[in-house]
Amino acid sequence: MNDRYNPKSIESKWQAKWRDANLFVTQNNPDKPKFYYLDMFPYPSGALHVGHVRNYAIGDAIARYRVMNGYNVLHPMGWDAFGLPAENAAIKNHVHPAEWTERCIVQMHEQFDKLGIAFDWNREVTTCRPDYYKWTQWLFIQFFNAGLAERRTANVNWCPKDLTVLANEQVKDGRCDRCGTLVEQKPLTQWFFKTTAYAQRLLDDLDTLTDWPERVVKMQREWIGRSEGVNFRFKVKGSEDEIEVFTTRVDTVFGVTYMVIAPDHELATKLTDGTEWELPAREFRDHVARQKDEQRDRSVDIPKEGIFTGAYCINPMNGEDVPIWLGNYVLSDYGSGAVMAVPAHDERDFEFAKKYDLPIKVVVHPPASISFKRLSAVNAAPVESEWRSLNGTSLNEIGVSVAYTDKYEGSLVNSGEFDGLNPTEAREKIADFMEQNGIGERAVNFKLRDWCLSRQRYWGCPIPVVYREDGSIETVPEDQLPVMHPTDIKFTGKGGNPLAQSESFINTVDSEGRPARRETDTMDTFVDSSWYFLRYCSPDFAEGAFRRDQVDRWMPIDQYVGGVEHATMHLIYARFFTKVLFDLGLVGIQEPFPRLFTQGMVTMLAKGVGENGEDKVMKMSKSKGNVVALDDAVERFGADATRMMTLFMGPAAQDAEWTPQSEDTFAGQFRFLERVWRTAMTVKFNPQWREQIGASGTDADRALRRRTHQTIEKVGSDIERFQMNTAISALMQHLNTIQEWQSKPDGDPNAGSEAIESLLLVLSPFAPHLCDELGEQLGFTKSFYEMTWPSFDPQIAKEEEIVIPVQVNGKLRARLSVATDMSREALEALALASEEVGPHLEGKTPKKVIIVPGRMVNIVV
């Protein structure tokens, strides 16, 4: 028998055994409940680091725990395998993206095996393989047929380096989140999924996601950004044109003193063309476009700027002439791209009006009781009396430096028949009036935009569409799917999308045999990851994207785990997909992930990556050079210790920083496993302990059994609550107790056997290799993965005697060792009689004695 703990040999031994026995194949026992545990699948970058280990060690502990508790567990893994890195590698190393990707997958798969994660590899899903993307294309066609995929021209984020369009979500601080290049705006014809059609449902159903982290729900709610208001139109003076505006503050409509439209609003050129304002307007538009690019970069406020168009429109409520301006603070893609400006009651309009000396007309009076504080919230505050004296006069004249923006308190003035109403009532009354008189109508607006899924890239899922000679669109017939990538491509990194340069790819025929051109855009990889969780249910199904009966069996996912960085992208897209598929009758659920956990990332100091070349603590990543490679970690301490280390670093939901001191902690985990090894090897193990164990025994025996049963309970409940760090600390305490027990004479070997067997059982989800090896040494013939999680006996777990603190006026004065269930009265008597307490009573009678049985005594004098 080898008496040293040697992780290298036992880990490879057990990994082979598990593989040969097909141990991790998903069970389908009809008598057992199902549990679908899913980690967000990774991009196959080729190398795992300890940051990855943490994610998958959490999942593996939970999956193994569930298996041992009698569930059919679906715990799959796959690859989000389309994407830019493969294409960049193709350009750099002249290797085909498919080949490069497959190579990375092999490497990463090997690393997962090295960690001993219990994935069912029979269900591996790879989004870049034809058997997967055939169905991504098929799903696209279903969306298209349902009217949920459409082509239109839009200003999009364009990365001049990657030569591709980016979704808003892929732009971070104005830069491409892949390569860091400054993003530009560029008009292109693009494919969109109509996510906006589902905005309301995506918002409403957030209420059902009670087991999501609250902050993720909040982020989605904000991202969807619903607001209620009124749409109505201003006629352009001397023209048939109208400008539509959306406002949430229709109560302030009598305070409109100018109109601002986005510089790229369709009327901007129309109003100014052929006038003296034409050139300035064009220059302004270009200026703002450049400004927008730069602004995203700095992510700071840029000053408001505008220019008069020379045109006027008419306020439909009071017939007043309203000058039309172009402004850099109006977004063309929200609402109708035009804003009715009410400077007296909107900070942005106020700032603009002050700058260009536009009139400011007060239409809401603050209430008499308004607090000074609210007014002073912005800039130097006007005093209350100043506001009340403003009736009808221009704020400019008085020099008040703030807009009154409260939308609930106050009363309307200068608003005709609506004078005197408070803003809330006025919003309703004026909206009613507008609807009754055909001026406008109530409307809801969302910040959520349609999902631009086009990418001008080779290594993505081809969009299965052809353009006929007459320019009309048809989808590729199902029997011709998948549309595969052409192979006659040279990856040069120049000239945009390689697909668009392949004649063999572009030239095709339509369904009637006439010449046609293929769509050359490929899909955003978020499309691939919006349904992979369904594919896992029947990964080899050749007749469809998924088997309905299998989806019904496994979905929804019982526990979904991933990084919080996906809060507003992947998680919204996947929810959108699921709802569409529900509406198409393809799945029976509306929410794919009722339970979500966002684990913290492992961070580490990265050298010289800050804006000014300073060091910065950030998420471990290959590109920043701040990684502890999996191979190094496993080489030094083994997979089991590496897994335990990443779990022990801190609470799973919190980020954990890897520092030089972490190396010592790491060694500590190894030492713990070594002690487990030594202890298991030296204990006298009796396989029949269950039958022979007695109720009595020495104090040490009873203390050991107590600890054993406490540990079983603690570790189980900690795993269920993602408290892996405290579960491991409970395991350590258990081991300490066993060693203490071993150091004393006359211990009952049955108590020791129970303790060691239980320890290995509950340690096995964390350190499966070590446990299986020790199990074998102790004579077990099965892997712990196949055994049942031990049950605990509350009677045995219960403390026999506890120490009760006695306080006098809240100060600790004595400790009493008493029986666990000592009564209130007995406790009081004992406490008052205690020697240590007496002097502190100073002979006085206690006013009050607070007793929490089993907890503490507090005497109030």
Place this chain on the structure above:
RNA sequence: GCGGGUAUGGCGAAAUGGCAGACGCGCCAGUCUUAGGAACUGGUUUCUGGGGGUUCGAGUCCCUCUACCCGCACCA
């Protein structure tokens, strides 16, 4: 600016409103010898970012301030 989070020994961190610092790391002293990535024994001394409040009792609940982190950021 708006929203959210965090703040506890030398370090990572524990603590249903009830003995703060479990567990681990580091450090100090000692024991031992198959000198190892040793192991074992003992020690590491009022302390929960600041101020106020509720309570018999607050790390925990409430208010407020400070620092750091994250998300959103002209959404009319």
